[in-house]
Amino acid sequence: MVDMTSHLPRRAALALPTAALAVALLAGCVGSGAQSGDEASGGAADTSAVEESAEGGGDGVGVGDADRQVITEGTVVLAVDDPRAAANDAALLVEHAGGRVAERVENAGSGVDGVQDASASLVVRVPATEVSRVLEQLRAFGDVRSVQLTSTDVTGDVTDLDARVRALETSVGRLEALLAQATTTQAVIEAEQTLTDRQEQLEQLLSQRALLADRVEMATFRLEMWTADAAPAVAQTGFWGGVSTGWESLVTAVGTVLLVVGVLLPWAIALGVVALLAIALRSRMRRQVTTASPVATPPAEPVGVGGGASSGDVPRD
Incomplete structure (x- = not known):
């Protein structure tokens, strides 16, 4: 200064x-x-x-491309024989690549060995430069059903x-x-x-700068592992994906309507029977009232000769 x-x-x-x-x-x-x-x-x-x-x-x-800051995130779905064993192998793979497991959830399945319908979910963070190699090595664990990764330039x-x-x-x-x-x-x-x-x-x-730098340096993606029969179907995209989504929504709507009709049908039948019984009882009561109280007609009075004479007067010669 x-x-x-x-x-x-x-x-x-x-x-x-x-x-x-x-x-x-x-x-x-x-x-x-x-x-x-x-x-x-x-x-x-x-x-x-x-x-x-x-x-x-x-x-x-x-x-330049080498100086760009990019955040990589996404989801990978695998169909494996034993999800829990595959989760252990995936965690070791991520650690060897210089990453870490941020979240891990395992669900035991049914059956004697507890493998049927089992699943495992990992949220892993690996160096951005090791993403391609880690994804390639994950293919050895089972069938890769889907890979959805997004890159955001920051x-x-x-x-x-x-x-x-x-x-x-x-x-x-x-x-x-x-x-x-x-x-x-x-x-x-x-x-x-x-x-x-x-x-x-x-x-x-x-x-903020440190957090952004960490997200750029370490890619984050969720690794979902299922057995082959329990793995979710891969969502279709494009025109046929829209047709499939529309058909599924139509089937769901029709199923919902049928379910509502099935729930209301017993109630409708019961209410109909009660209404018929009420109508029949009311008609029967009306018929009983009409039969028990008929309308009586009054007797006609004889008319006297002299007008105003009572019926007991005897006419004179």
């Missing part, structure tokens, strides 16, 4: 570090990595250059993280220099707080 105080009066030279520290603290509230709190001391140009390099390298332009992410780490390291270094030149307690407290924030951000970026 160029000493700008050599051409200033002594009083101005003493006041310059404090002023520079205050400006740096104000500027530090704006950025989060690339725009650091030391812009007032001439670090803005360097930080901008780092940001431009990150933006330029984010899409992998100008990066060169841009790695370049961006590296640029941010360099910018924060530069910011931390300059904040430490400003802290050493602070002359007041308030300036020291503010500088330490800003420096702590920058260091936390730097540690987070370093952790």
